[in-house]
Amino acid sequence: xxxxLHIASGSKEERYAxxxxxIQSVIEDEDDTIANMANVASILHETFGFWWTGFxxxxxxxxxxxxxQGPLACTRIRKGRGVCGTAWAEARTQVVPDVECFPxxxxxxxxxxxxxxxPIKHGEQVVxxxxxxxxxxxxxxxxxxxWLERLAALLADKQLGK
Ligand code: SME
Numbered sequence: 001x002x003x004x005l006h007i008a009s010g011s012k013e014e015r016y017a018x019x020x021x022x023i024q025s026v027i028e029d030e031d032d033t034i035a036n037m038a039n040v041a042s043i044l045h046e047t048f049g050f051w052w053t054g055f056x057x058x059x060x061x062x063x064x065x066x067x068x069q070g071p072l073a074c075t076r077i078r079k080g081r082g083v084c085g086t087a088w089a090e091a092r093t094q095v096v097p098d099v100e101c102f103p104x105x106x107x108x109x110x111x112x113x114x115x116x117x118x119p120i121k122h123g124e125q126v127v128x129x130x131x132x133x134x135x136x137x138x139x140x141x142x143x144x145x146x147w148l149e150r151l152a153a154l155l156a157d158k159q160l161g162k
Contacts, residue, residue, distance in 0.1 A: 016147035019047055023151065027158055033057075036158065037128075038067035040151070044132065045069035051112055052133040056084050058126060063088060066128065073108040082106035087117035088126045093145050097138040109133070116140035118148045120156050127156075 009015065023043055027036040037055045045053040046069075054068020056077060063077040063084055080089040082104055087094045096115045099105045105115075112133040120128040130152060134140070 012143050013147075015047055016143070019043065020147070020151060020154070024154060027155070031159075033159075034067060036155070040130075040155065041067050041069050050132050050139075051135045052109065052131070055128050055130055057128045058088065063129065070133070071109050074106060077106065083115050083117045084129050084131050087119050087129050091119055091121060091124065091126050093118045093149060095140050095142075095145055097140070099133075111135050113137045114139045116144055116148065118145070118152045120152045122156055122159075130155075 010018075023040055026039050026043065030036055041053045041055065044050065050070070052068065052070030052073065054070065054073065055066035056063035057066045058064075061079065063079075065073055065075045077085045079085050083094050083096055083099070083102055083106070086104075094102075094115075094117045096102045096105070096117075099107070099112055099115055102115075112135065114134045114137050116132050116139075118130045119126040120130065130148060132140070132144075132148075
């Protein structure tokens with residue numbers, strides 16, 4: 001698999017709709033979790049121009065930094081800490097329009113202004129989170145939530161995170 005990604009354009013909705021089948025085709029023949037996380041982070045980051053796009057994996061009861069695109073990030077996050085640790089503890093997506101208003105937000109970069117974190121679940125168990133940061137306030141809304149949760153389900157089907 002070495003095909004070039006067709007960078008989707010148009011509305012946010014249109015871009016996600018074009019992107020998901022492409023992501024599916026990129027990951028369907030590869031079973032390695034890290035390789036698939038790396039390509040998914042790249043595809044999302046290139047398409048939307050986010051500030052930081054990446055994964056944290058649940059390893060020995062901590063979130064540990066996985067493949068990402070963007071600047072240096074903290075490597076370990078405890079359950080319930082920050083936006084990522086909260087998404088893990090509550091096993092549900094966190095949409096944060098202004099990170100300064102989220103109690104306990106972990107500022108890996110002072111340029112991050114808004115954030116979305118989507119858990120990847122095998123059954124009820126969170127095995128990883130997808131974390132996306134933006135330099136603008138209120139970048140993420142229900143459209144992002146819905147499409148990224150679909151993406152998380154696709155990744156979970158692929159046993160990603162195991
Ligand atoms: N802001 C996150 C930490 C991870 S970085 O944004 C890459 C949080 O509060 O969990």
